[in-house]
Amino acid sequence: MKTSVIPIFIPHIGCPYRCVFCNQWQITGHRGVPDAADVQHSIDTYTAGVTEPRHWEVAFYGGSFTAIPTTLQEQLLQPAYEALATGHIQAVRCSTRPDFITQPILDRLRSFGMTIVELGVQSMDDRVLELAKRGHTAAHVLEATALLRANHFTVGHQLMPGLPGENWDSLKQTTTAVCRLHPDMARIYPVAVLDHTELADMYRAGRYKALTVHEGVERAAYMKQAFLEHTIQCIRTGLQATKDLDDSTQVLAGAYAPAMGELVDTRRYGQQLFALLDILEKEPIMISYHRRDTSRVRGYRNVTLIGAGRRYGNQLQWREDSTVMPGCIQIGTASQGRYEIYTDMRMIKKIECST
Incomplete structure (x- = not known):
């Protein structure tokens, strides 16, 4: 309610x-x-x-x-x-x-x-x-x-x-x-x-x-x-x-x-996203998130998306996914498995390993 x-x-x-x-x-x-x-x-x-x-x-x-x-x-x-x-x-x-x-x-x-x-x-x-x-x-x-x-x-x-x-x-x-x-x-x-x-x-x-x-x-x-x-x-x-x-x-x-609230969440989400991306090998990566988190993940006025493009090149794809729970960013790679970032707890969980 x-x-x-x-x-x-x-x-x-x-x-x-x-x-x-x-x-x-x-x-x-x-x-x-x-x-x-x-x-x-x-x-x-x-x-x-x-x-x-x-x-x-x-x-x-x-x-x-x-x-x-x-x-x-x-x-x-x-x-x-x-x-x-x-x-x-x-x-x-x-x-x-x-x-x-x-x-x-x-x-x-x-x-x-x-x-x-x-x-x-x-x-x-x-x-x-x-x-x-x-x-x-x-x-x-x-x-x-x-x-x-x-x-x-x-x-x-x-x-x-x-x-x-x-x-x-x-x-x-x-x-x-x-x-x-x-x-x-x-x-x-x-x-x-x-x-x-x-x-x-x-x-x-x-x-x-x-x-x-x-x-x-x-x-x-x-x-x-x-x-x-x-x-x-x-x-x-x-x-x-x-x-x-x-x-x-x-x-x-x-x-x-x-827009202070959006700017603060942009920073929180961006810091955690970049911390994970920094340790992954360069390859195509899919970043998935719930629609409610679009502005937080992509950043206020797409600042995180733009910064990630400069930092990691064109290896990233971004998409809304209703199966991803709010407050979570899902990272999918072909060779390094799949990860979930639980932003409120600052926790990264590897949920799938490549075989």
Whole structure:
């Protein structure tokens, strides 16, 4: 059954800090503080006229939901709770700060039917968190994740590769720490430099070197591959495109691209495909994949296909094959047998040897 999200944006309310990267108005494309009527209107609008079965989730995004005044939390939650009770929607979720998770807070969320909480982790390196002015530490993430698990919530982590002070060692430290905590899901948002933020001032003054899109893809692909190998679902890579984010006067630099998710999967699939092709003898090779994986295997705008042609010559053929399972690349040769690459697990299996 298809899952559809009904987003409710609450930018810049509740959060006691202003992170150097943060401009929620641009990130969400929404302004103003919603009320209960807005929540009800969103539920009615999104679900109107939909006849096929769907799993509807109301999601409170864009701010620090558990940090906003309790009265407002309850006002916003009430229409979602009523829709949940009638079966009009199937789940309620929110995103919030790791340092605003306590037992009383979770008791309140649970009483309104919420079952999914995403934490704005960003990094597990305390030095990076300090430079980003997050106002919390990695220890808060550990404590919040443990408390959410103890209360049987589904847990999500949101990460931001490319923050000030981060290098590859720091990125690997964060990735390892998140894998060890094993949230149910993760989102990866490589840093984009938004105007009207402290990070923009740092960038203009030469005190912050922004990631290029290529560097952002490299770091996000590393994180996503590690998460998948640890069976952590990666539900988004890169900021959702909005009119403001597509405005070059608003996004000054950094790793923002509307197709970030495709670019990241292109890199993951391409690295694994080339690693196998590099060790095979040169001969005609058939590369087969499920239709769902065509853009990942051939690459965004066929970049992998073109690069493979330059690297290996005209020995490769590419085809969609409905018998190949999604997430798998099948390699067929005449003399060296047949191989399958299971991309999420970074595993190569030889499934047939020539006789």
